[in-house]
Each structure stands twice: as structure tokens, then as C-alpha cells.
Amino acid sequence: MTIIIVLALYALAINLLLWWVGYKSPQAVAKGSSTRRPERILIIGATGGTGRQLVEQALNRGYQVTALVRNPSKLCVEHPQLTVISGDVLDYESVAAAVLGQDAVLSALGHKRFFYPTRILSDGTRNILKAMEAGGVRRFVCETALGTGDTAWRMGLLYTLIVIPLVLPFYFYDKTRQEHLIAKSNLDWVIVRPGALTNGVKRGTCRHGFNIGGYIKTVRISRADVADFMLDQLESDTCLGTAPGLSW
Numbered sequence: 001m002t003i004i005i006v007l008a009l010y011a012l013a014i015n016l017l018l019w020w021v022g023y024k025s026p027q028a029v030a031k032g033s034s035t036r037r038p039e040r041i042l043i044i045g046a047t048g049g050t051g052r053q054l055v056e057q058a059l060n061r062g063y064q065v066t067a068l069v070r071n072p073s074k075l076c077v078e079h080p081q082l083t084v085i086s087g088d089v090l091d092y093e094s095v096a097a098a099v100l101g102q103d104a105v106l107s108a109l110g111h112k113r114f115f116y117p118t119r120i121l122s123d124g125t126r127n128i129l130k131a132m133e134a135g136g137v138r139r140f141v142c143e144t145a146l147g148t149g150d151t152a153w154r155m156g157l158l159y160t161l162i163v164i165p166l167v168l169p170f171y172f173y174d175k176t177r178q179e180h181l182i183a184k185s186n187l188d189w190v191i192v193r194p195g196a197l198t199n200g201v202k203r204g205t206c207r208h209g210f211n212i213g214g215y216i217k218t219v220r221i222s223r224a225d226v227a228d229f230m231l232d233q234l235e236s237d238t239c240l241g242t243a244p245g246l247s248w
């Protein structure tokens with residue numbers, strides 16, 4: 001019994017801390033922009049689950065796609081409109097080279113080094129933002145997660161009591177830093193916070209906004225639908241300067 005109370009208090013403290021330091025999104029469009037349809041887009045994290053969906057769907061939508069990847073052999077896609085650049089988000093020079101000449105950047109950056117403090121998401125995103133500002137590239141769409149900032153507690157009880165405090169505290173703290181960096185930038189950005197990700201097919205419909213998620217049940221969405229929503233953000237100003245949640 002004591003151990004359960006200690007764990008519950010620990011979980012409460014972690015979630016409170018993440019909420020306290022987390023980014024609180026305005027609930028209305030913050031900045032204006034010119035919604036010119038981009039032609040050339042850069043995808044970061046293209047070898048990951050969401051990233052592959054972004055590449056495939058972006059090519060289907062007719063974009064000229066560049067993928068910045070650590071290991072090109074993992075991408076397994078060949079297409080005349082696809083350019084693959086080897087690089088690492090932690091290496092500014094490779095990020096700057098990939099950003100050069102793009103109209104927009106999408107990031108589905110993630111990793112599995114959960115059990116010790118890392119800054120991969122925030123340091124990588126700092127490099128992306130710096131390269132975009134230097135290169136005059138304005139639009140940035142970045143995938144983070146429901147459960148960060150003002151969506152703390154909204155991943156459901158399992159995540160709130162167990163997964164986030166025991167497995168992902170460092171990772172979510174880094175996501176918090178990542179979101180603050182994006183929000184502080186002068187770019188035209190959208191932070192996309194999906195619920196738990198599945199590899200299911202694209203349904204083409206999803207719920208998005210500031211009341212997504214629940215305190216008891218975990219909401220889900222496929223990586224395919226996340227990619228679809230992220231690509232929509234290239235051509236719409238509706239969510240600009242905000243961090244909507246996303247679920248089925």
C-alpha cells in the first residue's frame with residue numbers, strides 16, 4: 001500500500017512539474033502569414049514511423065521532398081521528386097545544408113533513449129530553427145506529444161500514472177524545452193501534439209484542438225493521420241502559432 005501511495009505521489013509530482021514548466025499554447029492563431037503553397041519541403045525524422053508517412057504522402061501531394069536522415073539505406077523510397085541528404089540534427093552544418101532553398105520544414109524527430117537525460121529533441125530543434133532563420137525559411141510544423149505543457153494529464157491514466165513518470169520523464173522534459181524553443185522563434189510554426197501513435201491506416205478524419213485527450217482513457221491516432229494533418233498545416237494558417245492536440 002505504501003509503495004502505491006509513494007508511486008502515486010511521485011507520478012503526481014512529475015506531471016505537475018511537466019505542466020508547470022511546460023509550454024501553454026494560445027488557443028487562437030497568434031501570427032499572420034502568407035499562405036503560399038510551398039513547393040520544396042524538408043522532412044526531419046524521415047526514417048521514423050511518422051516520417052515515412054510524411055515522405056510518402058508529401059510525394060503523393062506533389063511536393064519536391066528533401067529528407068535529412070542519418071542512414072539513407074533505412075528510407076527504402078526512391079522517387080524523382082525525393083532528395084535524400086545524410087546528416088544529423090545535432091550537427092548544425094548538415095541541418096543548414098538541408099534547410100537551404102526549402103520553403104518549409106516538417107519534423108517528426110524522436111528517439112528511444114528514454115532512461116537518462118538527453119537534449120536530442122531540444123538541441124536538434126534549436127539547430128533546425130537557427131538554420132531556418134538564417135535561410136529565411138518560415139514555416140515549421142513539428143510533432144511533439146499530447147501530455148506536454150497544458151495538455152499534461154490528457155494522455156489518460158496509464159500514461160499519467162505509469163508511462164510518463166516511470167519511462168518518459170526525461171523525454172517529456174526535453175519535449176517541453178523543444179516546444180518552448182519553437183514558440184519563442186519568429187517563424188510561422190505549428191506544434192502538433194498527437195495522442196498515442198498507431199501504425200493503422202489513414203482514416204482521413206481526426207479531431208484536433210485544445211480539448212483533445214482524456215484524463216482516464218488514452219486517445220490514439222495513426223501516424224498516417226498525423227502526417228496528413230501535418231501536411232495540411234503547410235497550406236493553412238488556422239493553427240499557426242498554436243499547439244493543437246490530435247486524436248481520432
Ligand SMILES: NC(=O)c1ccc[n+]([C@@H]2O[C@H](COP(=O)([O-])OP(=O)(O)OC[C@H]3O[C@@H](n4cnc5c(N)ncnc54)[C@H](OP(=O)(O)O)[C@@H]3O)[C@@H](O)[C@H]2O)c1
Nearest residue numbers: 045046047048049050070088089109110144145195196197
Ligand atoms: N509513440 C507514441 O505513441 C507517440 C505519441 C505521441 C507523440 N510521439 C512523438 O512523435 C514523434 C514521432 O514518433 P515516431 O514513433 O513516429 O518516430 P520514430 O519512429 O521514433 O522516428 C524518429 C525519427 O527521428 C530520427 N532521429 C533521431 N535522432 C536523430 C538525429 N540525431 N538526427 C536526425 N534524425 C534523428 C530517427 O532517425 P533514425 O531512423 O536514424 O533513428 C527517426 O527517423 C516523436 O517525437 C514521438 O515522441 C510518439
